[in-house]
Amino acid sequence: VISGVVDQAIQAIAGWGLPRREVPASVDLGDRQWASLVGRIRLERVSGLAVETAAAGGLRLTDEQADQLFGVHRDAMTWCLRVEKKLLALDDVFREGELGYAVLKGASIAHTMYEEPCLRPFGDLDLLVRSRDYERACSLLERTGHARRRPEPRGHFDVRFGKGSVHKHPDDGVEVDLHRTLVLGPFGLWMDPERLLDRAVPFSVGGRQILRLDDTGMFVNVAMHAALGWEVPRVSPLRDMAELACRGEIDERVLDDWAERWHIGAVLRHAVEELKRALHVEISGRLEPLEHWPISSRERRLLRAYSSGRRTSGTAFATLAAIPSVRAKTAYIWALTVPSRDFLQARASSRSGGSYLRRWRFGWSTVAERAGLNLGRSRGGFPVGGEPVLRVERPSEGR
Amino acid sequence: VSTTAFRRSERALWRRVGASVLVTMVDHDEVHELTGGAVVVWEELATPRAIDDVVRRLVRATGMTAGDLGAQVTACIQTLADIGALEPTA
Numbered sequence: 001v002i003s004g005v006v007d008q009a010i011q012a013i014a015g016w017g018l019p020r021r022e023v024p025a026s027v028d029l030g031d032r033q034w035a036s037l038v039g040r041i042r043l044e045r046v047s048g049l050a051v052e053t054a055a056a057g058g059l060r061l062t063d064e065q066a067d068q069l070f071g072v073h074r075d076a077m078t079w080c081l082r083v084e085k086k087l088l089a090l091d092d093v094f095r096e097g098e099l100g101y102a103v104l105k106g107a108s109i110a111h112t113m114y115e116e117p118c119l120r121p122f123g124d125l126d127l128l129v130r131s132r133d134y135e136r137a138c139s140l141l142e143r144t145g146h147a148r149r150r151p152e153p154r155g156h157f158d159v160r161f162g163k164g165s166v167h168k169h170p171d172d173g174v175e176v177d178l179h180r181t182l183v184l185g186p187f188g189l190w191m192d193p194e195r196l197l198d199r200a201v202p203f204s205v206g207g208r209q210i211l212r213l214d215d216t217g218m219f220v221n222v223a224m225h226a227a228l229g230w231e232v233p234r235v236s237p238l239r240d241m242a243e244l245a246c247r248g249e250i251d252e253r254v255l256d257d258w259a260e261r262w263h264i265g266a267v268l269r270h271a272v273e274e275l276k277r278a279l280h281v282e283i284s285g286r287l288e289p290l291e292h293w294p295i296s297s298r299e300r301r302l303l304r305a306y307s308s309g310r311r312t313s314g315t316a317f318a319t320l321a322a323i324p325s326v327r328a329k330t331a332y333i334w335a336l337t338v339p340s341r342d343f344l345q346a347r348a349s350s351r352s353g354g355s356y357l358r359r360w361r362f363g364w365s366t367v368a369e370r371a372g373l374n375l376g377r378s379r380g381g382f383p384v385g386g387e388p389v390l391r392v393e394r395p396s397e398g399r
Numbered sequence: 400v401s402t403t404a405f406r407r408s409e410r411a412l413w414r415r416v417g418a419s420v421l422v423t424m425v426d427h428d429e430v431h432e433l434t435g436g437a438v439v440v441w442e443e444l445a446t447p448r449a450i451d452d453v454v455r456r457l458v459r460a461t462g463m464t465a466g467d468l469g470a471q472v473t474a475c476i477q478t479l480a481d482i483g484a485l486e487p488t489a
Contacts, residue, residue, distance in 0.1 A: 051417055070417055077414040078430050080425045084412050088425055131427025206425045323484045 004039045009059060013046050014235035015279040016053045017115075018242050023314065028060050032219075033302075038072060045236045047073035048119035057391035076121035083107065083125055086174040088206050090125070097140050101129045101211065102200040104179060104221055104242065112203050113243040124175035128213070131159050134180040141167045141176060150346045153339035154331075161319060161332050163188050183224050185315040186302050186322035191262040195222070215248035216255055223271035224264065229308040238275045245283045252286055259293065266299035336356060401469075403447045403455075404488040405476055406447035411484040413441075424483045431482060440475045450476055 106122035119227045129137045146167040164179035181188040196217040203211040211305045226237035259265035305318035413422040420433040479485040
């Protein structure tokens with residue numbers, strides 16, 4: 001019951017002010033439902049829309065609940081201001097280093113696509129740089145006191161096969177997601193982020209002109225984020241898509257060209273379907289062609305790799321599809337199966353652990369699964385924490 | 400002073416939170432929360448205006464007298480200028 005009412009409330013909040021097939025009924029919440037909803041509002045970064053929904057009567061809150069909601073929103077907005085200061089500080093660093101970049105999502109979409117920036121909280125800073133500048137950008141961040149969250153599996157892995165890296169300064173706690181492409185995996189490798197940067201346009205923060213993706217690039221970014229980010233898409237990127245569809249100047253010819261050239265038609269179609277399903281919105285005709293974009297079985301398979309329970313390994317294997325040469329595929333597999341000690345050490349504190357043995361066991365189990373082999377997980381093959389021996393159960397010739 | 404026009408500083412970062420406004424300066428850590436009449440003044444100064452002009456507009460909107468409002472508006476603008484959120488126009 002809790003999740004049903006909370007889902008209904010989140011849907012009402014995320015769709016506030018959009019043209020919808022039907023206006024949702026006003027939602028009443030008990031204490032437990034409210035506690036759960038507040039958590040979702042924070043997680044989904046929709047506090048601004050929640051305040052507006054409540055003000056319009058879409059959520060019926062007690063005075064105490066309303067105070068709590070304002071508190072959550074105030075905290076979210078205070079954080080956004082801190083992130084924007086961080087953006088301006090990094091802009092100084094990158095300008096001095098003569099390194100071009102564009103802001104992705106976050107501040108750029110809040111200031112340009114939403115009626116007011118307070119309607120779009122954000123938690124970190126996503127910056128896109130050219131692949132050729134990526135390692136220099138990492139060095140600039142390191143020189144200015146930022147620590148990289150996790151090292152590369154092997155040298156130059158990121159610029160060959162990766163999406164980017166996360167950096168944080170101990171003094172401010174703001175995460176800087178440095179990208180060289182928009183997403184991890186095959187779709188991130190097939191696309192050409194240089195084209196996105198070539199079309200970047202300025203927006204204003206703190207009296208400074210900073211580059212962001214143009215509306216078409218921004219749409220591609222948020223749609224990929226919505227479709228490939230989580231098994232069940234978050235509502236914030238879906239709302240971003242709706243804002244862009246309503247207010248943005250999306251160049252349909254360019255979008256079609258990229259969809260075909262970068263093999264992202266299926267991704268965009270999936271995102272549009274999710275937008276309509278989750279927010280019940282009536283989107284403008286400009287996105288209609290995407291709803292009918294043909295999806296090949298290969299694209300369907302690759303899309304599934306992003307949303308399966310084993311997202312990390314699924315994306316890792318799907319990436320092979322986008323790596324052109326055997327030599328490069330070998331380098332990719334080698335980097336992931338025999339990563340550097342630094343990488344393993346950094347992974348050691350994570351849930352998946354950091355030993356070669358664990359890595360191989362995990363990797364091989366996925367390979368074997370894909371090859372149709374039964375590893376006998378339920379028959380004592382290698383239960384978690386048990387004997388670290390890989391046994392493949394096959395009928396012997398003699399039996 | 401009352402004929403000096405003020406505008407929002409470009410170095411002010413701000414967000415609306417319901418009926419309040421959070422304001423901070425690019426080069427300072429403090430975040431200031433504007434409420435009540437200060438929010439109205441902040442909104443009025445989305446366009447550069449002289450204090451007299453702001454007072455005149457608020458008198459028209461609220462029905463209060465210039466005598467009641469003048470000192471409060473002047474003090475509010477002065478405070479916002481002191482923290483750097485407002486600046487006199489050239």
